[in-house]
Amino acid sequence: MTTIEATGPAVPSPTGSARFIGPIDAFWVLLVRGALLLVATLGIYRFWLATDIRRYLWANTEIAGDGLEYLGTARELLIGFLTAIAILVPVYAGLFIAALDSGPGGRWVSVIAFVLLAVLGQFAVYRARRYRLTRTMFRGLRFHQTGSGWRYAICAMFWWIMSAVTLGLAYPWGQASLERYKMRNTYYGDLQGRFVGSGARLLLRGLPLWIVTVLPLLIGILVPAFTVDWEAIPDMVKGGGADFGKFEGANPALAAALLLPGLAVAWTLIVGALLYPAFQGIVLKWWVAGLRFGDVTVATRLRKRSVYGVYMRFLWHSLAFGVVVGIVAVILLAAVGGGLTVFDKDGTLGRSTAAEIGMIAATVVVYVAMMLGFSTIFQATVRLGLWRVGFESVELHGLAALDRVKAVAQPSTALGEGLADALNVGGY
Secondary structure, three states: OOOOOOOOOOOOOOEEEEEEOOOHHHHHHHHHHHHHHHHHOOOOOHHHHHHHHHHHHHHOEEEOOEEEEEOOOHHHHHHHHHHHHHHHHHHHHHHHHHHOOOOHHHHHHHHHHHHHHHHHHHHHHHHHHHHHHHOEEEOOEEEEEOOOHHHHHHHHHHHHHHHHHOOOOOHHHHHHHHHHHHHHOEEEOOEEEEEOOOHHHHHHHHHHHHHHHHHHHHHHHHHHHHHOOHHHHHHHHHOOOOOHHHHHHHOOHHHHHHHHHHHHHHHHHHHHHHHHHHHHHHHHHHHHHOEEEOOEEEEEOOOHHHHHHHHHHHHHHHHHHHHHHHHHHHHHHHHHHHHOEEEOOOOOEEEOHHHHHHHHHHHHHHHHHHHHHHHHHHHHHHHHHHHHHHHHOEEEEOHHHHHHOOOOOOOOOOHHHHHHHHOOOOOO
């Protein structure tokens, strides 16, 4: 007799999702209070504001039922910023002194400065990411990052140059290469990360947007370049423009040469702005789906309409804020200007020195209010919105691998964060 052993169904790999549970009103209060304190402290409060924002985002983000925890402090960010300033001041001073040279060397200083600061910026981005990872805890264990910031900076510069030369066509491969480097040097405890996103796949998803946005610009520049008789233009200019009509009649392509590039640039700017949320949605979905930690895989249900919804909220809030600030600005400037007018000796109406100072002060107040207001709206709508829709679209598989992780990470210094802040390339 043959014995048949009964086998049960295969045990599915544990799965989970992520969600954001933070109240939006609390985030608005945090940002508005932070904006007011930024004004009161002349910007010094930004280290505390950045820390509060991260604590809010981390604490209200749950992954498979467990929340994140941010362990960084504002004091660390302040020390990192001061250290970065101590490093950058001699660099800036040396570049300034070198720029005073009127010889050939002096003319190259601006180019060298641009390249140097660009490399430093990418180095700062990588080191700032290391700081944030080592200050992030999940299930009692820290993340951390290895790798060389200088190697990342050189690779990033290479890919940005290639993207510029190819009008963006090399961007997908550049992003894939940089993400692979970052993720294979990223660890959750002793669990190594990796990135499996393909540059070719990102190109195929974004190619229709490139065709609609960039190709018309390319055509608008190349067509006049090869159709206009450019050699005849200097003769026309020497004639004082008197032969312009004759030249245009003999060479109808001149009208297109003058009109087509402008139309192409306008088309690219308008269509690019309209399609940017779609592009950002494509990149975000591609990036999230490519993340791996050991046997843990990530899938996403992110839709481009969710990203468009985020930007529509930004536009609506910005429009309402702009109208209110515009009305207040008109009333304020009118009150200051009208309240401080005086009569000159000849009886004509004029303005005193106090009025001029008052107008300048009122203009500065309006400008600062607008900049802080739009920045607050952007953070409360776009940055928070993308964070929320990004996490809430995530599905995690193979979570059993997280139960075997061991702690090995050590905190990193905040120098990278300081450099990123000083070079204005920082982020969450």
